[in-house]
Amino acid sequence: MSSLSETKSVIEVDALFKQFDQVMAVNGISFKAERGQTTALLGGNGAGKTTTIAMLLGLLIPSSGRITILGEDLLLNRHRLLHRMNFSSPYVDLPQRLTVKENLTVYGHLYRLKNLKSRIAQISDELNLGELLNRRYGRLSAGQKTRVSLAKSLLNEPELLLLDEPTASLDPDTADSIRTYLEQYQQRTGASILLASHNMTEVERMAKQVIMMRKGEIVDSGTPDSLVAKYEKNSMEEVFIDIARNGEMSDTSNKDSR
């Protein structure tokens, strides 16, 4: 284990492809995400972010390519690795008929958590879920479901947290509290986060590194500040729009920003 913990990257993706029939959803991407940091995976609708995250979770088998997580090959060590990871996604619902507490209990058992009752009590307290615990998941509002999904994703105190639109459908106040909570969690545990988000304020606040995808390919990467400077824009919002609309980078943006 000691050699693994020395690996600087939490995720290493090499020449990753995923084809669905006629669609090349992920077209040969390679990237590294650093440990203990938040890396944002950005791109317009259909860019390939969710497909990439699904492959990082072992939910989709790549057409080809290599994924190394926490120093181990994901395809060879999936079961060992999944205990050290977790995810939250608005595209993956929890069982509708179970209450929030039952859902958290089921997932806690899947992760073989000890002291599950106190862990659920703790996370409910931290994410303000007390009033929702005995309500059926299927009857919750979209924002309430997002909070429960986040609680599920943090149950096992993952070393790597994959978050697909973690604050989608949250009101601004709740979204801000969740971002603060995630930042504190990261500081406390040293966890790494891969974040897919359309919210550029969130990205500028949380991400140390940004990977920009378009049509299944990585078109640029760097820190938010370096990308803003490189594209001669005022914000990541403007950088995002530029890349999403134009695809091709201007002459000034062909330098490697890292």
Ligand SMILES: Nc1ncnc2c1ncn2[C@@H]1O[C@H](COP(=O)(O)OP(=O)(O)OP(=O)(O)O)[C@@H](O)[C@H]1O
């Ligand atoms: N199961 C599937 N079968 C066929 N095509 C798929 C499948 N899943 C995704 N795709 C296609 O792959 C491409 C990438 O989709 P993906 O969901 O990864 O994009 P995304 O970047 O997450 O988009 P969004 O921001 O809209 O969520 C799209 O063209 C999509 O239509």
